[in-house]
Amino acid sequence: MQTLREFTRKTKRGNILKIVREHYLRDDIGCGSDICQHCFQNDVYALTADHDLQSSLFKYPHYLVLDTNVVLDQIDVLEEDVLRNVIILTTVLNEVKHKSSSIYKRINEIIHDRRRNFYVFVNEHHKDTYADREPDETANDRNDRAIRIATKWYDNHLKSSQVSKSFQRSGRQVTRVVLLTDDAGNRAKAEAEDILVATASEYVKSLSDHPLLADKLSxxxxxxxxxxxxxxxxxxxxxxxxxxxxxxxxxxxxxxxxxxxxxxxxxxxxxxxxxxxxxxxxxxxxxxxxxxxxxxxxxxxxxxxxxxxxxxxxxxxxxxxxxxxxxxxxxxxxxxxxxxxxxxxxxxxxxxxxxxxxxxxxxxxxxxxxxxxxxxxxxxxxxxxxxxxxxxxxxxxxxxxxxxxxxxxxxxxxxxxxxxxxxxxxxxxxxGDMNTENEVILLEHDVPHCKFSEEVLSFLPKMPWTITPEDYAKRVDLRDLYICSVDPPGCTDIDDALHCRELENGNLEVGVHIADVSHFIRPGNALDKEAAARGTTVYLVGKRIDMVPELLSSNLCSLVGGVERFAFSCVWEMDKEANIIKKRFHKSVIKSKRAMTYEEAQVLIDDSTQDNEIAKSLRHLNRLAKILKKRRMDNGALVLASPEIRFQVDSETHEPLEVEVKQLRDTNSMVEEFMLLANISVAEHIAAEFSECAVLRRHPKPPTTNFDPLIKAARYQGFEIETETGLSLSHSLDKCVKADNPYFNTMIRILTTRCMMQAVYFISGSLQKEEFFHYGLAAPIYTHFTSPIRRYSDIMVHRLLAASIGADSTYAQLLERKSNEELCHNLNYRHKMAQYAGRASVGLNTHLFFRGKEEDEEGYVLFVRKNALQVLIPKYGLEGTLYLKTDKDGKDGHERAKSTVVFTFSEEDHTQRCGNVVFHSFDPVTVRLSLDSSNVQHEKLVFRLVKPYIKGFSVETGSESAADVAAPPPTKKTKKNQKKK
Amino acid sequence: MAGRFELLSEQGLRLDGRRPHELRHIKCKMGVFEQPDGSAYMEQGNTKVLAAVYGPHQAKGKKTETNDVIINCQYSQATFSTSERKNRPRGDRKSQEFKMYLQQALSAAIKSELYPRSQIDVYVEVLQADGANYAVSLNAATLALIDAGICLNEFVVACTASLSKSNIPLTDISNIEEVSGGPKLTVAALPTAEKIAFLEMSERFHIDHLETVIETAMAGCREIRDILEAAVKEHLIHIGSAADWGRVC
Incomplete structure (x- = not known):
């Protein structure tokens, strides 16, 4: 059966168009109920005769039909696993989709959950339930009418299946259909048409077994x-x-x-x-x-x-x-x-x-x-x-x-x-519970962190996993090479390993071996989709939210020492001056000889008594890395700094015990250089092979105005920062050295980092070649290849590279620019959120660390503001505000009026002066840190000045009466602290 | 994938309520005009096409020099055929293109060796356009040729196919599905011989999908052929009943 749907639409130019579309009405759409004896059902029955929900309004088994407003407003009630046997009409679904895509997504998730018994009934194409729009009827009224027609039809349809003698003999109650609507007009009309109807809140409140569900009503x-x-x-x-x-x-x-x-x-x-x-x-x-x-x-x-x-x-x-x-x-x-x-x-x-x-x-x-x-x-x-x-x-x-x-x-x-x-x-x-607080961080940053579903896990390789002879045949056997990995301590997801050996012609062969994750994650399956949605592994303090299930991340993919693993290798032949002579990519089987920490590797390099293959290989690598780094610096790559710290976390309570600043050794930079080299080599390769759809990463040059605060800050110190090109910036940063302030250069670099733009993934076809540039690395082209265990972009790059060298087949979506663009968009978002979540976690742990503590720390003034000093504490990588003037409406204002301390701010050179004490930017200070817990929701760290001493402003040693104008009084003062003074 | 509209709902129905493999409703009629030698009217959903055939007649001018039959086609689309009025019914690039495609497909079907130095004119007018214009035009032209009594190797029919986001092939694309951004593949085939006379793609398909989409379009062609064949037989019974032809079929 067929009918025509006519409607008018306005075009962009303002013309009124009449649009006519075909609309087929069918007789093969099932009602989805296992009571029904008429419909041809090609599906598993979604709606069942069992009914265990006790409602005081409807004391017989019933199915629910929801109106659009109920779905839109009460989605939280629906998500609760209480309501079952619900019929969702396509009219409703379309309206929901139109009004709110997020609710549409959520309702779809409920529908897909088989246990919930939600059934989508295509009433718009069913021959008996289609409602033609009448003249002068609004679209909304038509939809309401369509919902009523469908409800009525369902009720009659089910009744007709429940009149047989065998049914009556079974003594079961007749299942009815109830419409839930919050629209008063719709409700009145439904009542007039003899449809069982209730509002959502009436119905939810009538469920005697679930009194708490009413809380979720909107x-x-x-x-x-x-x-x-x-x-x-x-x-x-x-x-x-x-x-x-x-x-x-x-x-x-x-x-x-x-x-x-x-x-x-x-x-x-x-x-x-x-x-x-x-x-x-x-x-x-x-x-x-x-x-x-x-x-x-x-x-x-x-x-x-x-x-x-x-x-x-x-x-x-x-x-x-x-x-x-x-x-x-x-x-x-x-x-x-x-x-x-x-x-x-x-x-x-x-x-x-x-x-x-x-x-x-x-x-x-x-x-x-x-x-x-x-x-x-x-x-x-x-x-x-x-x-x-x-x-x-x-x-x-x-x-x-x-x-x-x-x-x-x-x-x-x-x-x-x-x-x-x-x-x-x-x-x-x-x-205050660590798990709860982490959960808050994850939720606030939209990090998907639920457990991997059964479906996702079903795509994991079956254990015990072994390498088959076919695998060996397809891959280059590198098990004999002296390959080793260098990572931070405690790292279980090792995704890169290195080797270097001398060739007979005197050149060096350098190999970077990356975990072959794309071998295990096949495109398009649930595992792949989940990984793509998560985009990246998120690292919180003491907790890791994996992008791929642990079996892969810490076992099968991880290049642990002494075990045979699949790798994607990027191998260069280089001369002694680190010039690349040849490069090749292939999949391989490797057996890492040793998984080392940065420290161990450093010891091995420095210890001249060691002369085994690994030590030799590391020394070669280290030497080459230094050449590579110098070359990169000469090209204008920037050395940026951001204070990074690590927490030592108690394994039982997950509370932070100690803080240490991440140390940088030669070996860190050695690994980094080769990863960069591999990324750049791969980027060049895939961009050449797939000019339209290669996944690359770029870092745009920041607009010059971004640098203003940096230039100003440096000028007060008598330094000029050139921001014309990366190279000039890099040079001028190098010149910012003060003999009396060793931390000055680092601080300038920290400020520079804040002027930078965010690096982003993009698709090669979407931009001009000139825009591929990576500003921070001074590389004309760049991508991410080296961490497929924790980044999805790398998996994409692996697939592209594998396809280009014939190691794997392509698939439709890999080559589609639009889908890749959408993917990059998601990856950029997830990446940003993962970063924020990581920072929030560090912040949380800093707070926990200072709970009940008070410490005096060395810090530096980062900025001088009108009413405050921005202080950086390198030890904790912490930045905070030291207020010099109080809020106008705060209680403290009265106290301050009495005190004689007056700070004068000088616009000229951005200093604060109080008596003979002058604060410049980058000046060292000593501050006392404590935690203000008066507000449970927002605990905050309070900074108070200790040195230089200003009478009436700085913290008095030991005396409680110290005028504390900058911050509310500390909650606790430990004895230890008082003794120390 | 991105920005492309989902053509197939999760309940397995397309935007207009068809299932993936279903054709639109087809209606056709032969011998609608008296003046031309053969004519046909064809409706496939909301796409409505008239076709008229003149010939075979003696080719004019220089064309007589070749021994082959000359197939002269004209494709035009009525100004009122689309929701926004068309300014130029024929002669624009699209019409020129379709004209060539029609010639290509028809020359594969007509037994050209029977008509040396002669010419066959095929005029196609799209009255209402709602997707698959070329395919419906070709099907109408086939019927008109049969009505004109021109010898064909077999029915030459065309059908379109697309691919939904979930990689399920769809048969017989309507206008809304065309503009929603799905890829479109048109196949003109000689279904019995399983030969493809003409094939066109609007965008690239991945090699994994191409075969299934072509097969879907071919299945559509076979189905249309059956419908056309039934229509031709009925037409023959109707016009031949006076001469007692009805018993032949």
């Missing part, structure tokens, strides 16, 4: 707020926004809340380099960090400057109505800022948010704020991310959740509510 209204006055101006409708954007009255951009000041934010708009400032609660108008918003620019006379005030919201309680005081307070703050701005003349474009184009709400981690009133179900949730406002939720399990990290999502934000409304999703675990 609420559109909170009962007691109906009378509350609107606190925010209304949002414009989408149409008004589009109209405004078109007429250039409004601007569109993504909103970024300020981390420091909850009443401030920034909107990144294309035309404005620095974005547009938004200040004040009403101007922010319910935007949440990340949202795409429409803003209106204020007249220039009302422009303001970003306040450099740290403003944190104080605790409020769920039942507090907005007090006049508070708004008054905010107004005062705004006025102050504006007044300051006039003086400063640093005013930037300021605007206010008039509408939301798209919400980017996600799930947020955080804790419940302790409630004043007992037995209340309304609570305030405090997110871990400071950029997110507090969220109101309703829960009946507050007592148990009090000391746990929980996840909450936002449902809506009505005008009359100070905070958005949300609902509880799930709990992560007790506060």
């Amino acid at each position: 609420h559109k209204t909170f009962a007691n707020e109906k009378q509350a006055l609107p606190q925010y101006p209304p949002h414009l409708s989408l149409r008004e926004i589009l109209e405004g954007l078109k007429q250039k009255k409004l601007l569109q951009g993504s909103f970024q809340a300020s981390r420091e000041n909850y009443l401030e934010g920034n909107v990144n708009v294309e035309q404005y380099e620095k974005g547009i400032l938004i200040q004040g609660r009403e101007s922010l108008n319910r935007a949440v960090d990340g949202d795409i918003v429409a803003i209106e620019l204020l007249p220039q006379s009302e422009w303001s400057a970003p306040s450099e005030i740290v403003l944190e919201e104080k605790n409020v309680y769920a039942d507090d109505l907005p007090s006049e005081e508070r708004t008054e307070e905010e107004k005062v703050m705004l006025q102050q800022v504006r007044a300051a701005a006039v003086v400063d003349a640093e005013r930037t474009p300021t605007g206010r948010i008039v509408g939301i184009v798209r919400r980017k709400w996600r799930q947020y981690c955080g804790i419940l704020q302790p409630s004043l009133i007992e037995d209340t179900s309304r609570h305030i949730f405090v997110p871990a991310d400071r950029k997110i406002p507090r969220i109101r939720i309703e829960t009946r399990q507050a007592a148990t959740l009090q000391n746990q990290r929980i996840i909450v999502t936002i449902d809506n934000w009505p005008r009359n509510s100070r905070y958005p409304h949300g609902h509880f999703v799930r709990s992560l675990g007790p506060l």
Whole structure:
């Protein structure tokens, strides 16, 4: 059967088009129920007759049909493994897909879970359930009608299978079909048509066995707020926004809340380099960090400057109505800022948010704020991310959740509510627990970290795994070579090994052998897809989230010593001056002679009594590496620095015991040089072979403005930094040496690192050849080849290389530019997130480390700011702020007024002066570190000055009464510390 | 893969509700005009085509010098055939291209040795375009040639095929599937002889998939051939009934 679907559409030019499409109606679509005796079912029955869900509303077995609004709003309820036997209509699925791709993804995941008994019914193509759009009917009404028709049809269809005598004899109750909808109009119509219907919350609350499920319901209204006055101006409708954007009255951009000041934010708009400032609660108008918003620019006379005030919201309680005081307070703050701005003349474009184009709400981690009133179900949730406002939720399990990290999502934000409304999703675990905290880091950085599914694991090689004669035949046998690996201590995923030997003609043969992961991970299977989605292995302190299952990462792929392993080898013939004469790539079987740490390798090289093959090979490699490095430096490669530390973690409690700065030895740089060389060689090869679809990595040259802070900082110290080319930059960095300050050069390099752009993966076909350049390495072309165990990009590169040398076959997606581009996009995102997660983990452990401790440490002033010093502590790789002036509205302000310490900031040379003490950038200082735990959610490290001593400001030794203007008093002072003084 | 629209839902249905191997609804009629020697009307889903054949007649001008039959085709698309009005019904690049392709496929089917120094004119007009325009045009032309009584080796039919994201081949591509960005493969074949007269790809297929997609298109051709054959027989019964031909078939 066939029908025509007609609709009109507007083209880009504004013409109205009539579009006619065919729409086939079928009679072979099954209903998916095992009760049914009519349908031809080609699938396993998704819907069953068993029914164990007790509902006080419907006391017989029933199937559920969900309306679109139920799926969109109550996805958290659906994800809970309670509701079963649910029919999802394609009408609903299409609407969901149209409205929210993330919810569409989630509902699909539920549908794919066989145990949940969700069935997708293609009602749009079923001959009995297709609803033709009637004249004057809106698309929405038609869809509602289609849902009702399908529900009705299902009910009758199942009834007709349950009237037979044999069924009646069995004594089973008749299974009915219930429609869940939150749309009042749809509900009324359904009732009129004799359809069993309920709202989602009615239904969920009627489930007597699952009382806690109600917590996950999303609420559109909170009962007691109906009378509350609107606190925010209304949002414009989408149409008004589009109209405004078109007429250039409004601007569109993504909103970024300020981390420091909850009443401030920034909107990144294309035309404005620095974005547009938004200040004040009403101007922010319910935007949440990340949202795409429409803003209106204020007249220039009302422009303001970003306040450099740290403003944190104080605790409020769920039942507090907005007090006049508070708004008054905010107004005062705004006025102050504006007044300051006039003086400063640093005013930037300021605007206010008039509408939301798209919400980017996600799930947020955080804790419940302790409630004043007992037995209340309304609570305030405090997110871990400071950029997110507090969220109101309703829960009946507050007592148990009090000391746990929980996840909450936002449902809506009505005008009359100070905070958005949300609902509880799930709990992560007790506060302060290492696992819970790690979980928070992983979730906040969107790192996929669940266990590998059965399906994924099924694609692993079966153990015991042996190398077959065919494998030997296909690969070059390098088992006799003296190959060894050099890695950091405790490394179990060894993905590279090296060798070097003298050839008869006097040249050297150097080989880099990389774990052959692509041999085990075949394209397109579940294992491959999972690895591609994860993109990279994430390293947290004391924890590793693998990209591939452990069997591969730490066993079969890892090039451990003394065991035969598959490798992808890149072998060069070089002369003694490290000029490449020949290069070749092939798959091989190797047997690493020894897996060493950097330290062991260094000892072996330095110990002249050792004269075995490995030592000789290492010495050759080391010598060549030095030549290679020098050549690279001469080309303008940059030596950058970032403070890196390692934690010694207690194996039992996973708490950090000690901190050490990562040491750099010759051997580190030796391994690095050969990895770079291999990467570059491979990049050249695959870019030549696959001009359209090779996966490469580039590092763009930063725009010159990026270097401004660096140039300024160096100029105050009397150094000029040239940023014209990588080479000139590199040279000028080398010249920045101060005899009295050995750490100066490193600090300059740290600053340089911060000016850099992010290196990214890309596809060769998408850019011009000139843009392939890697700025940091000064290489015209670069890729990642050497760590396939922990990076998916390397697996792609392996596959391309294997295809180009005929060691493996190509497959369709490998050569498709678009799919590769999408993959690179994901890899870049995962990479960035993995980095952030790693840093967050280091930060967390630093906090744990300082819990209950107080230490005096040597540090350096990195920047001098108007009211603070930015201090770097090399020992911990830690950077923090030493406040010289306090917040205007803080309590401490009064105390400070009494103290006589006044710092004067000099614009000219960026110094802070107090009496005869002057702080320059890069000056050494001694600071006392302690942890401020007064706020459980945001523990922070507090820096206080010890040396140089300034009376009334620096920490007094031993005396509690020391005027402590910079920070709140420390929570604990250990005896040990007092004795020391 | 990226940016390409999914052509096949997880429930195994295409955008218009067909299963992957299903053709669109086909309707055809022969002998729709009196003036030409043969004519046919063909509908494949929403793609509607008229074809008319004149000839064989004596070739004009220089063309007589060759011993072969001259097949002269014209492809045109009505201004009202697409949702946005077309400005030029014929003579544009696309039409020129299709014209050549029609000639190529038809010359493989016509028994040219029977018509030396003569000319056969085939006029094709697409009234409504909804995907697979070339394939439907060729099928209509075949019917018109048969109506004109021109000797053919066998039915020459064409069918299109594509590949969904999940690598399942799809038969008979509609316009929406064409513009959604799937690759498109057109095959014109002599199904009984299993010969391919013409093949065109809109983009590259990976070698692993090419064979299955061609096989899908060929299967489509065979199915269309069966439908056309039935239509021809019915037509013959209809026009021949006066002369008692009905009993022959």
